[in-house]
Amino acid sequence: MLKQLAIKLDQAAASASSVEQLSLTTELALSDAYQVQKLSIEQRLSRGEQLVGYKMGFTSRAKMLQMGVDDLIWGRLTDAMIITQEQAINLDHYVHPRAEPEIAFKLKAPLSGIVTVEQALAAVEAIAPAIEVIDSRYRNFKFSLSDVIADNCSSTGFIVGPWSPADTDISKLQMQLLVDGKVAAEDDSSAILDHPLNSLVEAARCISDAGEELKAGQIILAGAATAAVALAPGQNIEVKVETLGSCSFSTQATSQANSNTSAEACS
Numbered sequence: 286m287l288k289q290l291a292i293k294l295d296q297a298a299a300s301a302s303s304v305e306q307l308s309l310t311t312e313l314a315l316s317d318a319y320q321v322q323k324l325s326i327e328q329r330l331s332r333g334e335q336l337v338g339y340k341m342g343f344t345s346r347a348k349m350l351q352m353g354v355d356d357l358i359w360g361r362l363t364d365a366m367i368i369t370q371e372q373a374i375n376l377d378h379y380v381h382p383r384a385e386p387e388i389a390f391k392l393k394a395p396l397s398g399i400v401t402v403e404q405a406l407a408a409v410e411a412i413a414p415a416i417e418v419i420d421s422r423y424r425n426f427k428f429s430l431s432d433v434i435a436d437n438c439s440s441t442g443f444i445v446g447p448w449s450p451a452d453t454d455i456s457k458l459q460m461q462l463l464v465d466g467k468v469a470a471e472d473d474s475s476a477i478l479d480h481p482l483n484s485l486v487e488a489a490r491c492i493s494d495a496g497e498e499l500k501a502g503q504i505i506l507a508g509a510a511t512a513a514v515a516l517a518p519g520q521n522i523e524v525k526v527e528t529l530g531s532c533s534f535s536t537q538a539t540s541q542a543n544s545n546t547s548a549e550a551c552s
């Protein structure tokens with residue numbers, strides 16, 4: 286049964302189509318929801334995708350308030366989710382994507398179980414500004430906690446900017462999400478669990494509870510500092526983090542369907 290739910294969510298993500306919330310018909314314990322997530326990622330891995338890291342979610346009040354959920358969640362990141370600097374993404378590949386400003390850690394050593402902030406920092410190779418593109422597979426971007434966990438915490442894409450040394454002070458850096466050069470959301474990095482490193486501490490604990498561990502080379506997204514912003518065609522999206530720098534991508538001006546139509550109209 287869990288496998289069927291995993292396949293359903295994987296297919297919804299692969300075909301950019303939405304499904305009804307699982308919780309409307311199925312009662313899933315959180316542990317079952319994480320199992321569905323794992324099984325759905327296994328579908329991706331069986332198609333050749335590689336696990337490259339993990340993302341934390343609902344690590345800021347702004348995100349919890351926006352989504353009406355107030356528990357920490359985590360999901361898995363694969364290489365197929367990587368968006369490159371200045372890439373123009375095609376919105377046809379998503380249901381209702383949103384962007385949010387994040388901080389990424391790259392690890393140089395494994396990390397698992399209960400660790401202190403100092404131990405977490407000692408495992409970090411580098412820190413970067415990041416943008417996460419999230420896309421719920423549920424209609425109207427509405428979900429319960431178990432729904433969103435099963436749906437790999439809305440993971441769909443992420444872009445990481447320039448790497449800074451691990452000893453960079455990230456306790457209170459201004460973080461801005463700009464749409465076409467205008468600030469659409471902003472806060473400072475302390476909005477992420479008081480300090481983004483606390484999110485890495487939580488990641489080590491949660492992922493080892495699930496029988497996995499954070500590994501050297503993996504990327505961990507600490508969670509958004511602000512509410513997410515809906516994407517529309519023809520936008521430039523940039524995240525600027527004080528000291529760390531920025532990263533950006535754009536959305537293609539027209540969807541494939543529209544550009545076909547206009548090509549026909551012109552000929």
Ligand code: OOG
Pocket residue numbers: 340341342343344345348352385417419420421433438439507508509
């Ligand atoms: C769930 C993912 C939350 C974050 O950074 O808090 C998340 C969602 O909002 O759809 O990625």
Ligand code: MG
Pocket residue numbers: 340341342385387417419506508509
């Ligand atoms: Mg996020």
